[in-house]
Amino acid sequence: MEKPELEPQILANRQGVSFWLVRGNTTxxxxxxxxxxxxxxxxxxxxxxxxxxxxFRDGYSRIRVIAERKLLAHPCARLELTPDDFERP
Structure with a gap:
């Protein structure tokens, strides 16, 4: 299993887990x-x-792939993944 590039953290409001993807000079x-x-x-x-x-760690490989695909389709500085992002077409 791939490890997150920076350690994941639970958001202060407990509504999600933040993690970072590093692409070249961009985080x-x-x-x-x-x-x-x-x-x-x-x-x-x-x-x-x-x-x-x-x-989160158990599902990180799948989470990362979905995040990377969404980022390619819609480049941004902050990306949020919801249940809809994991639906299979």
Missing amino acids: VECIVTIAALEARFWLEPRAGDAGILGI
């Missing part, structure tokens, strides 16, 4: 919402920090 902040982790990665509702970060 993009990415957020995967707790709703996405619950809906698409089987995170238990009201999970503690260790559970949230564990699920």
Whole structure:
């Protein structure tokens, strides 16, 4: 499994996990919402920090691929991933 390029952090409002993708000289902040982790990665509702970060790390390869695809389609400085981003066409 690939590791995040910088350590992920749970947002202060507990609505998501922030992580960063580094592309050349650019660092993009990415957020995967707790709703996405619950809906698409089987995170238990009201999970503690260790559970949230564990699920994030387990799903990181898929999360990263989706973030990279979304970033290619819509370049930005801050990217948010929601449950809809993980739906398969």
